[in-house]
Amino acid sequence: MEHRSPSSRRYAVIGAGPSGLSAARALQKAGIPFDGYEAAGGVGGLWDIDNPRSTMYESAHLISSRTTTQFAEFPMDSTADYPGHRTLKRYFDDFATRFGLTGSFRFHTAVTRLERDGGRWLLHADGPDGATTTTYDGVIIANGTLAEPNVPTFRGSFAGEIMHTSAYKRATQLTGRRVLIVGAGNSGCDIAVDAVHHAASVDMSVRRGYYFVPRYLFGKPSDTLNQGRPLPARLKQILDTRVLKAFTGDPVSFGFPKPDYRLYESHPIVNTLILNHLGQGDLRIRPDIDRLDGHMVHFRDGTDEEYDTVLLATGYTLDYPFVDRDDLNWTGTSPELFLNVFPPSFNGLYVMGMIEASGIGWQGRYEQAELIATYLAAQEHHPERAAAFRRRVTTGPWPDLTGGYHYLALERMSYYVNKDAYRRAVREATEALGDDASAEGSRTRRRHGTRPRRRRNGPTAAPPTTPDDAEVRA
Known part of the structure; x- marks a missing residue:
C-alpha cells in the first residue's frame, strides 16, 4: 500500500499484541495518526509471559508453523518450524522496533471505558500519570480473545x-x-x-x-x-x-x-x-x-x-469490558460484525483479531488491519467509496466465510472462519475500497462465479447458537 497524505483525524489502537501491532503498522503505512494503548509494559500481548494478563505457559510453542504464521513483510529470524513463546516475544519486539511502532504506544496504560461523544469516542484510561480522557475519531479494539477464562x-x-x-x-x-x-x-x-x-x-x-x-x-x-x-x-x-x-x-x-x-x-x-x-x-x-x-x-x-x-x-470467552455490548452489535456469545471487523452501524469502532481459523496466521490479521486502514483512508480522501462500502454491508448479503465447512454450533466456534474464504473476502473488500479499477476487478470476479455464498450469520440470517484455543494462541 502506498503512503497517503496525513489524515486530519486521529484514532486509537487498544492492545500491542499481534493484532494491535498489525493495526499500528497498517495505519502507519496509510499515514493515519493513532495512539496505541497497552496495559502491559511492552509489545507481544499474551506471548509476553511476564504480562500480567498473559495466559502463556513455559512449554508453549506455535501450533501453526513459522512460515504460515509470520508477517509477510517481516520473516522470523529463526530456523525453528514451531518456535517457543520467548522467540516470539523477541519477534514482536523486533517487529515494533523495525517499523518504529513502539513510541506510538502508551504502555502500562489500561483502557477503562469507551463512551460516545457525538460522532467521536471518549477513551478513558489509567496510566502512570493517572486517569486520562482523550477524544478520537475511531477506536480499533485489538486486546485479544484469550484473556478471560471460561x-x-x-x-x-x-x-x-x-x-x-x-x-x-x-x-x-x-x-x-x-x-x-x-x-x-x-x-x-x-x-x-x-x-x-x-x-x-x-x-x-x-x-x-x-x-x-x-x-x-x-x-x-x-x-x-x-x-x-x-x-x-x-x-x-x-x-x-x-x-x-x-x-x-x-x-x-x-x-x-x-x-x-x-x-x-x-x-x-x-x-x-x-x-x-x-x-x-x-x-x-x-x-x-x-x-x-x-x-x-x-x-x-x-x-x-x-x-x-x-x-x-x-478455553476463554470474548471480553471487551470497556465498551457497551450494543456498540459492538453483540449477538449471543459474540459480536455480529461484517468480516468480524465492522459493526453494521459503522459507529467508529473496529475489532481486530476476533477470528479463529486454522492457518490464518498473523498475516491474515494484518490483512484485516489493512482493510480497516483502507476504509479510514477512503473516508478521508474518497468518501464516495466509503459510502458504497457501507451500503454493501448494510444491504447484504454478507459473504460466506465458512468455505463450505459446517462448523459446530459451539460458543468457541461463533467467530470461526475458513482462512481461504476469509482472506479472499477481505482482499476483495480492500480492493473495492482502494481504487475504482480494483473495485471493477472484484465485481468481474464475482460475475464469473466467485461471488461468495451468504454467510450463515450474515444480516439476513440468525447467528450460530454459540472458544478453547487458537492455532497461534493469539
Missing part, C-alpha cells in the same frame, strides 16, 4: 484445588499431585504432556471426540502442504481424514470418544504426543464430570476417582 460450574464441591489453565505456567505446579484435566483442546493436551513427567497421575475428562494432526507430514510442517490450492471442503475432509488415520491411527483406540462431526468442523488438535502417552499408559481418558464430592470426582458413566487438582482447560 470457568464452568459443577454440581457439588471440591476439597482440592480447581485451577484454570490461564493460571498454569509450568509443570512443577503439578508435582506429586493427582491431576484431572477437563478438556482436551490444544492447551489441555500440551499441559497433559507436561504433567505426566511431574504429577502423581494424570487423567483427562472429555465430552466429545477430537481429530489429531501431527506437526510433520512427509517430513514437512503439516500446514505447509497444499498451500494456495484449497480443495473443496468435502474432498479435503475425506482425503485428510485418510491421511491422519494412516499417520496417527484412530483416536478412539486410545480412549477418546468418536467425533460426532467431520474433520475441520472444529479446531483440530496439533499434538500427537498425547497419543503416545496414552499408549504408554501415562494418562487416561475419562468421561464428562457428573459431580464433585470432597476429593472425589464422579463421572457420568458411574465411575469415580480421587484427585488433588482439577485443571480447567475450558
